Amino acid sequence: MIAAFALILVCQLFGEVVSELFDLPVPGPVIGLVLLFFGLLIKRKPPKILTDAADNLLIHFSLLFVPAGVGVVTQIDRLKGDWLPIAAALIISTLLAMVLTALLMSKLLPKQETVEKAEDAQ
Amino acid sequence: MNETDITQLWVYLSTKPLTGLTITLVAYAIGFWLYQKSNRNPLCNPVVIAIALIALVLHLTGTPYAAYFEGAQFVHFLLGPATVALAVPLFRQTATLKRALPVIAFGVLFGSLVASASTVILAWALGASPETLASLAPKSVTTPVAMGIAEEIGGVPALTAVCVIATGIVGATLGPTVMNLARLKDWRARGFAMGVAAHGIGTARAFQVNETAGAFSGLAMGLNTMATALTIPFLWHWMFG
Numbered sequence: 040m041i042a043a044f045a046l047i048l049v050c051q052l053f054g055e056v057v058s059e060l061f062d063l064p065v066p067g068p069v070i071g072l073v074l075l076f077f078g079l080l081i082k083r084k085p086p087k088i089l090t091d092a093a094d095n096l097l098i099h100f101s102l103l104f105v106p107a108g109v110g111v112v113t114q115i116d117r118l119k120g121d122w123l124p125i126a127a128a129l130i131i132s133t134l135l136a137m138v139l140t141a142l143l144m145s146k147l148l149p150k151q152e153t154v155e156k157a158e159d160a161q
Numbered sequence: 162m163n164e165t166d167i168t169q170l171w172v173y174l175s176t177k178p179l180t181g182l183t184i185t186l187v188a189y190a191i192g193f194w195l196y197q198k199s200n201r202n203p204l205c206n207p208v209v210i211a212i213a214l215i216a217l218v219l220h221l222t223g224t225p226y227a228a229y230f231e232g233a234q235f236v237h238f239l240l241g242p243a244t245v246a247l248a249v250p251l252f253r254q255t256a257t258l259k260r261a262l263p264v265i266a267f268g269v270l271f272g273s274l275v276a277s278a279s280t281v282i283l284a285w286a287l288g289a290s291p292e293t294l295a296s297l298a299p300k301s302v303t304t305p306v307a308m309g310i311a312e313e314i315g316g317v318p319a320l321t322a323v324c325v326i327a328t329g330i331v332g333a334t335l336g337p338t339v340m341n342l343a344r345l346k347d348w349r350a351r352g353f354a355m356g357v358a359a360h361g362i363g364t365a366r367a368f369q370v371n372e373t374a375g376a377f378s379g380l381a382m383g384l385n386t387m388a389t390a391l392t393i394p395f396l397w398h399w400m401f402g
Contacts, residue, residue, distance in 0.1 A: 111216065
């Protein structure tokens with residue numbers, strides 16, 4: 040378990056160093072993600088301790104968002120000032136991106152199983 | 162113990178990192194409990210409940226966010242390693258990925274660009290400030306990455322976190338209805354679109370409805386994380402640099 044966490048941290052550290060060194064606008068952890076992903080592709084069979092460690096970190100992934108989310112208390116004024124563009128972007132853009140992507144993929148993906156009744160697809 | 166004693170006790174406790182950390186875990190545990198009680202209703206999002214409870218406690222006790230974050234930073238820190246760990250579920254989708262790589266890559270890039278471009282154009286047209294625009298742009302990717310991107314392009318990470326979570330909730334609650342209206346019946350396409358537009362919160366929802374939709378959603382979310390992190394900062398610097 041310690042070795043697996045160490046490996047994950049090494050990937051992140053590598054990502055942070057690369058991001059800093061080459062002045063990349065990409066966050067360090069994302070470079071770490073790519074590195075680990077390619078490492079797994081090369082290894083083909085990931086060690087169980089690594090997959091266990093990753094799964095444990097991700098079970099309550101949403102808990103990790105809480106401290107940042109509480110930062111909303113420092114943003115009340117900005118939210119009040121820009122409430123209309125924020126609300127419009129959140130609702131319209133999200134649903135637009137979702138529907139257009141789904142339409143594109145339903146055309147491009149090779150034919151397969153479909154939803155029998157659209158009503159069930161809540 | 163009279164009121165002054167309690168106040169003094171809180172003044173003492175609020176300077177300890179243990180307090181912020183404990184409040185975070187307790188609030189999330191309550192949120193998660195309510196989420197399960199509600200039969201995993203997406204409107205009872207544990208993150209939203211936890212944030213609301215903590216914000217209320219901070220407000221009632223007059224505790225500044227910085228003092229709370231002293232303790233909460235230990236949880237916050239794990240976002241980095243957890244983002245790296247996303248490589249593992251992504252790796253599990255390698256077989257799917259290999260079968261339709263060009264289509265999937267194109268779909269992710271398309272969805273990523275529609276999500277960020279429509280967000281920036283719409284918010285700009287409605288008069289959002291430049292900081293708000295930069296904070297909103299990466300709203301369709303998972304929170305830690307979105308916050309990292311926002312920071313890179315001059316946004317406010319705290320505002321981004323709130324917008325990302327709200328995006329996930331909008332996608333997970335309204336998305337299926339809108340896709341039904343558009344007569345979209347392919348589970349793979351529906352799941353994929355959910356992952357691209359509504360990241361982890363959408364993926365969690367997709368898994369509850371259909372296994373195939375969930376797998377495609379997770380795949381799209383992971384790839385979109387990379388696509389958006391690689392494209393937005395460059396596009397932003399190129400356009401507004």
